[in-house]
Amino acid sequence: MQLELRGITKRFGALTANDHIDLVVAPGEIHCLLGENGAGKSTLMNVLYGLYQADEGEILLDGAVQHFDGPGDAMRSGIGMVHQHFMLIPVFTVAENVMLGHEQTSFGGRLDLDAARKRVREISDRFGFSVDPDAIVGDLPVGVQQRVEIIKALSRDARVLVFDEPTAVLTPQETDELMAIMRQLRDEGTSIVFITHKLREVREVADRITVIRLGKVVGEAAPTASNSDLAALMVGRAVELVVQKQQARPGPASLVVENLDVIDPNGLKVVNDVSFTVHEGEILAIAGVQGNGQTELTEAIMGLQPRVNGRVSLGGQVLTGLSVRRVLDAGVGFVPEDRTEDGLVAEMTIAENLMLDRSHSEPFVARGSLRLEHLDGFAEEKKKEFDIRAQSISTPAGRLSGGNQQKVVLAREMSRDLRLLIAAQPTRGIDVGSIEFVHKRMVETRDAGIPVIVVSTELDEVVALADRIAVMYRGSIVGIVPGDTPRDVLGLMMAGERPSEVAA
Amino acid sequence: MSGGTPAPATTTEQTADQPRANAILKEIVNGNVLITVLAVLLALLIGGVLIALTNEDVQTAAGYFFSRPQDTLLAVWNAVSGAYVALFQGSIYNFRRDDFLTAIRPLTDTLTYAAPLIVAGLGVGLAFRVGMFNIGGRGQMLIAAAAAGWVGFSFHLPWGIHLIVAVIAGIVGGALWAGIVGLLKARTGAHEVILTIMLNYVAFYLVAYMLRTPGLLQAPDQVNPKSPPMLETAIFPPLLGPAYKLHVGFIIVILATVFVWWLLNRSSLGFRFRAVGENPNAARVAGMDVKNIYVYAMLVSGGLLGLAGVMQVLGTVPTGFSSGIDAGIGFDAITVALLGRSKPWGIFAAGVLFGAFKAGGYAMQASQGVPVDVVTIVQSLIVLFIAAPPLVRAIFFLPDGSRRRRRTTPIVTKEVEAK
Numbered sequence: 043m044q045l046e047l048r049g050i051t052k053r054f055g056a057l058t059a060n061d062h063i064d065l066v067v068a069p070g071e072i073h074c075l076l077g078e079n080g081a082g083k084s085t086l087m088n089v090l091y092g093l094y095q096a097d098e099g100e101i102l103l104d105g106a107v108q109h110f111d112g113p114g115d116a117m118r119s120g121i122g123m124v125h126q127h128f129m130l131i132p133v134f135t136v137a138e139n140v141m142l143g144h145e146q147t148s149f150g151g152r153l154d155l156d157a158a159r160k161r162v163r164e165i166s167d168r169f170g171f172s173v174d175p176d177a178i179v180g181d182l183p184v185g186v187q188q189r190v191e192i193i194k195a196l197s198r199d200a201r202v203l204v205f206d207e208p209t210a211v212l213t214p215q216e217t218d219e220l221m222a223i224m225r226q227l228r229d230e231g232t233s234i235v236f237i238t239h240k241l242r243e244v245r246e247v248a249d250r251i252t253v254i255r256l257g258k259v260v261g262e263a264a265p266t267a268s269n270s271d272l273a274a275l276m277v278g279r280a281v282e283l284v285v286q287k288q289q290a291r292p293g294p295a296s297l298v299v300e301n302l303d304v305i306d307p308n309g310l311k312v313v314n315d316v317s318f319t320v321h322e323g324e325i326l327a328i329a330g331v332q333g334n335g336q337t338e339l340t341e342a343i344m345g346l347q348p349r350v351n352g353r354v355s356l357g358g359q360v361l362t363g364l365s366v367r368r369v370l371d372a373g374v375g376f377v378p379e380d381r382t383e384d385g386l387v388a389e390m391t392i393a394e395n396l397m398l399d400r401s402h403s404e405p406f407v408a409r410g411s412l413r414l415e416h417l418d419g420f421a422e423e424k425k426k427e428f429d430i431r432a433q434s435i436s437t438p439a440g441r442l443s444g445g446n447q448q449k450v451v452l453a454r455e456m457s458r459d460l461r462l463l464i465a466a467q468p469t470r471g472i473d474v475g476s477i478e479f480v481h482k483r484m485v486e487t488r489d490a491g492i493p494v495i496v497v498s499t500e501l502d503e504v505v506a507l508a509d510r511i512a513v514m515y516r517g518s519i520v521g522i523v524p525g526d527t528p529r530d531v532l533g534l535m536m537a538g539e540r541p542s543e544v545a546a
Numbered sequence: 547m548s549g550g551t552p553a554p555a556t557t558t559e560q561t562a563d564q565p566r567a568n569a570i571l572k573e574i575v576n577g578n579v580l581i582t583v584l585a586v587l588l589a590l591l592i593g594g595v596l597i598a599l600t601n602e603d604v605q606t607a608a609g610y611f612f613s614r615p616q617d618t619l620l621a622v623w624n625a626v627s628g629a630y631v632a633l634f635q636g637s638i639y640n641f642r643r644d645d646f647l648t649a650i651r652p653l654t655d656t657l658t659y660a661a662p663l664i665v666a667g668l669g670v671g672l673a674f675r676v677g678m679f680n681i682g683g684r685g686q687m688l689i690a691a692a693a694a695g696w697v698g699f700s701f702h703l704p705w706g707i708h709l710i711v712a713v714i715a716g717i718v719g720g721a722l723w724a725g726i727v728g729l730l731k732a733r734t735g736a737h738e739v740i741l742t743i744m745l746n747y748v749a750f751y752l753v754a755y756m757l758r759t760p761g762l763l764q765a766p767d768q769v770n771p772k773s774p775p776m777l778e779t780a781i782f783p784p785l786l787g788p789a790y791k792l793h794v795g796f797i798i799v800i801l802a803t804v805f806v807w808w809l810l811n812r813s814s815l816g817f818r819f820r821a822v823g824e825n826p827n828a829a830r831v832a833g834m835d836v837k838n839i840y841v842y843a844m845l846v847s848g849g850l851l852g853l854a855g856v857m858q859v860l861g862t863v864p865t866g867f868s869s870g871i872d873a874g875i876g877f878d879a880i881t882v883a884l885l886g887r888s889k890p891w892g893i894f895a896a897g898v899l900f901g902a903f904k905a906g907g908y909a910m911q912a913s914q915g916v917p918v919d920v921v922t923i924v925q926s927l928i929v930l931f932i933a934a935p936p937l938v939r940a941i942f943f944l945p946d947g948s949r950r951r952r953r954t955t956p957i958v959t960k961e962v963e964a965k
Contacts, residue, residue, distance in 0.1 A: 346830065346831065365833070365835070366830065367833035367834070367835070370833045383825070385831065387820075387825040387829070388824070389824045389825075398821060398828065399831075399832035401817045401821070401832075402814065402833075410813050411812055411813055412812055412817060
């Protein structure tokens with residue numbers, strides 16, 4: 043089925059999220075929609091899926107103008123969507139999830155589960171998914187859950203499939219498998235829209251590429267275009283994807299983690315017997331697929347995890363057992379993984395967020411009162427130094443873009459006397475320009491002789507920043523390897539395998 | 547507008563006990579002034595309809611509506627305007643009186659009624675700002691009234707000192723009663739809504755028991771469950787001379803409003819209060835002791851509600867109290883705090899408005915025969931409209947205010963995120 047979008051415009055108040063976007067997706071083609079976060083990709087797809095109504099423009103399927111009042115209309119017309127956050131009910135089985143929303147019933151309103159099972163098996167066999175229709179979705183690995191989403195879309199005879207950032211939660215191997223599935227679907231005649239901001243994936247799988255920036259189509263590219271060409275189109279200027287840095291000059295060991303276990307509220311060991319050291323003046327990257335214990339590891343160092351065994355010390359001072367405030371006072375800077383949830387108070391101003399972890403004492407507080415003049419001066423200074431783009435320092439942090447929010451967090455953490463910096467997913471969801479900035483500050487911190495831990499699920503980032511790389515899998519460290527380890531080796535390690543050449 | 551970060555795999559206990567109610571609280575606190583004003587107008591309008599419907603003249607005239615419709619309309623106008631004029635005269639300025647000093651008396655009555663509502667509203671609003679629903683105003687007021695009242699009728703202390711001691715006793719009583727809730731929430735994770743509601747019963751029956759027991763709070767030679775009257779030295783002296791009911795307590799109310807404003811906006815403790823209220827996760831990561839903050843916030847909130855109890859027992863009804871001394875203010879305070887958007891001066895204004903409704907409602911009933919319940923309905927409607935901003939926006943054709951909140955992944959009905 044040929045999908046055509048003509049002059050789609052969608053405004054939210056003063057903001058124009060989509061500005062006269064034209065897009066044609068031919069049958070049997072993988073069309074990549076490439077753009078930074080906030081470029082308007084998801085808005086466009088939500089218009090297509092009937093979740094938003096376009097202010098102008100029309101949607102055509104095989105030349106016929108469509109009107110979608112909701113996802114139901116879109117689905118009936120043959121459009122399927124695989125969401126970034128899966129729309130599945132974890133306690134239901136695969137078959138139940140697949141039939142959800144268009145349940146077939148037999149006599150007396152009984153659910154016809156057999157038909158749903160049959161449908162799942164049919165599609166699953168056709169594409170070699172090997173998904174058990176009776177498995178509980180919550181028990182399945184993330185990659186398989188995604189296949190359930192695909193089956194769900196296909197079971198409704200979707201001829202146009204939209205993948206919204208599908209690889210964010212996958213291991214490199216799972217990503218490769220997904221790409222294979224996408225090619226197979228394409229060969230069967232399905233039109234595929236693939237939304238992403240990862241250049242590598244685009245070049246690997248796309249037949250055509252449309253780049254969107256600030257709500258407008260800024261260009262089309264062939265999959266043969268180079269990374270830097272695509273990146274330049276995305277951000278409107280040339281970007282360096284490589285971090286400029288000197289050879290590290292590591293000093294003595296500073297952070298020492300010994301036999302660390304973290305036990306979650308369900309009694310499971312989410313971090314299992316982890317030991318490593320970080321030296322002064324080096325960046326240790328912790329790589330791994332999301333959810334393999336990295337989050338809990340950093341939280342344990344910060345004193346945010348209630349049940350921890352083992353020992354963490356920084357420059358001889360034991361950190362385990364200290365309150366978060368004492369750990370911060372010991373000179374640990376922490377950029378949390380989820381900045382909107384853990385790093386910022388969205389309703390508070392930029393200035394207030396800049397003093398969030400220093401509300402107890404000088405210089406921002408004297409005799410129980412806030413020193414607002416001092417805070418304002420400090421905030422103005424940091425706004426300039428960290429290039430925080432906002433109307434003023436009294437703009438609520440929640441109104442900033444992801445990149446600027448992250449700069450606020452960084453400015454706060456880097457303005458203290460640091461003896462260790464832990465940055466978890468420091469560049470997730472932020473624009474390329476800000477990524478460059480954040481990376482530069484990380485390297486500067488390292489060069490100032492401070493040990494730095496960077497937790498990242500993006501191999502590009504790990505490889506660009508790390509002096510050494512620790513790979514985590516299921517709560518354990520698979521191995522600690524030098525920064526120049528090849529990507530395929532790292533990919534294997536992220537899947538839990540220890541290649542022969544890597545020492546334990 | 548592309549999708550944000552994937553759902554974090556946080557397993558910390560704090561994430562789990564952050565109630566969905568926080569989102570509702572945020573909506574209430576961050577709504578805009580226009581909606582508030584429109585909600586009040588809308589509520590008065592519906593109140594007008596109710597007044598017209600319950601008016602006998604209107605009912606009679608409606609009987610021959612199709613022969614002489616103007617009679618009905620005239621009757622409606624008379625009923626509604628009469629009622630609202632009476633409301634105004636009973637609460638702000640009675641222009642039927644000759645001299646200014648008696649004509650302004652309704653306003654001082656309004657402020658007298660407003661005094662306990664404002665401090666109680668401050669207490670509830672402060673708890674809102676820290677992310678907690680303090681439904682226990684009644685219990686905290688009762689304990690405070692009992693403590694202040696006991697000091698007020700049984701101690702013989704010099705003028706001035708007696709009043710201060712009684713006020714402090716009340717504040718401490720309310721603070722401790724709420725502090726129990728803060729402590730239980732912090733240490734055991736129990737929900738403050740359930741705790742405060744249950745402690746309302748405990749306080750009510752405890753005070754009722756003490757009022758029935760000679761030697762505790764019951765007045766000697768009394769069969770009724772009522773305390774002795776307050777001693778002269780413990781009563782709030784009148785502020786504008788004996789002709790007016792307004793007492794010194796209102797000055798304390800203004801000071802309390804300034805204090806709460808300072809606490810929330812200018813103090814380091816208030817900074818932590820707000821941070822915990824808006825985002826307890828970020829507060830915890832920033833090294834704040836969230837549990838202790840809950841305890842402190844409940845202490846301050848309970849202290850303010852205790853002060854409201856003190857206003858009642860040493861100001862409004864100094865002739866001895868029964869277990870109904872709270873007069874429902876502990877619950878009205880929730881309404882006041884909501885109407886005031888949990889901002890100190892907003893609560894002050896809302897408290898004065900509700901004080902006016904209270905003062906004027908009786909005048910309206912007396913002079914126009916409009917049931918006083920209409921006023922209560924209007925009050926409830928105001929809050930109903932404030933709690934449903936989309937409704938008010940729809941009625942007045944206002945643009946959707948939710949655009950500043952960017953929802954990245956729209957919610958699809960019947961489906962939820964896996965994991």
